[in-house]
Amino acid sequence: MSAEVPPPGALVVFPVHGIGEVASGDDLGQLIADALGRSHLELADGDVVVVTQKVVSKAEGRVVALDPQDKAAKVALVESEAVRVLRRRGDMLITETRHGFVCATAGIDVSNLAAGQAALLPVDADRSARSIRASLHHRLGRSVGIVISDTFGRAWRRGVTDVAIGVAGVAGVVDLRGTPDATGRELQATEVCVADEIAGAAELVMGKDRNVPVAIVRGVPEHWLRPASVAEEIVRPPAEDLFR
């Protein structure tokens, strides 16, 4: 495979190695541009760059001290980041964050951090995405889409998947309503959350255990590349949600 040119219509998803440790104040666009250069990879117009939440939180200084033995402190931290606790089972809290995300422990986690630290979600991951997009455009002259991804559980199905918590320059949801299906009849209601599918595809080449916080998705349809927002397109308002 690795020596073969992909067939027409292919999507190519590949990891960006060598980002290294990320610290508060780092310019992620710069780190990504440098890592691509060292890997002899070039960004192309229309690529989608998927960046995991953890490095965005680190770059934005959203890391706090947390004693791993102090369960009360952990619960207090989760409650301070959540607007609501939906379910509670033992230590595990399913929360709604102030962004409207429903996820475990308000999206706070401690993996891939120094002992005694915890990472909070970015304050506004759509803004984080726009900022990385602008930085990459400035440095490399390429116009790309950005997806900030995080790992969430789901109702009804086991296992976690990566989803989009912020986007810039690439659609959250693509509305196919009114598009004729292959029989020529109108499709009834098909709004596809392509940003979540892109985040999940990127996860397949990152892997939790491989310390690869960035992947490139090449070959998405051009008409998906547009101004976009997870907050406006993907977060389902409680009033239209049957499960809150």
Next chain:
Amino acid sequence: MSAEVPPPGALVVFPVHGIGEVASGDDLGQLIADALGRSHLELADGDVVVVTQKVVSKAEGRVVALDPQDKAAKVALVESEAVRVLRRRGDMLITETRHGFVCATAGIDVSNLAAGQAALLPVDADRSARSIRASLHHRLGRSVGIVISDTFGRAWRRGVTDVAIGVAGVAGVVDLRGTPDATGRELQATEVCVADEIAGAAELVMGKDRNVPVAIVRGVPEHWLRPASVAEEIVRPPAEDLFR
């Protein structure tokens, strides 16, 4: 891009065109093998072949008559395929199917079918996947993974995504618990539903409006290729589900 060889570690996702109309009794492995041949594409050992539910249901004769104007008949059909209705809003029923899937209208839909027809979910999509896997092995001598995908909505997030309703030869959930993270500490609990991420990645090259019911995902890690089952790995039993 299309003229470039993918970088190391890349996943390549590409559509299989030319499957054509599928009828009850068709051997999907044969149809896929023929379409690949006409497209001058070769299957490789370790590829994952993603097949949408609609063509599996058609091949297995799971298509029934349904007058699109007869709302009572539609509700009766949904109720006959569901074991439980979780939520009801107007015409829209969120149901639990006998497989344990939570989805709208028991997974029944009418797109890409002749007028007056509706497709039911396969009786056992893990079995469907095993059967396609065996047929492709028999015809092409290749050992591949199979994911049967369908399009489901989710709680809390707008837009639908493709997920796995059946698998063969490729993992449903990959358990990374106990794998050291990049800092060398043990990851707490990270069971990743790679089958859903593979289904979503395939959807990105299929598109509801393009009549491409099959895609190939090339480059998944070898250790994901093993006997597997959506029913056993992904369907969350009600007893451990906080949202049923």
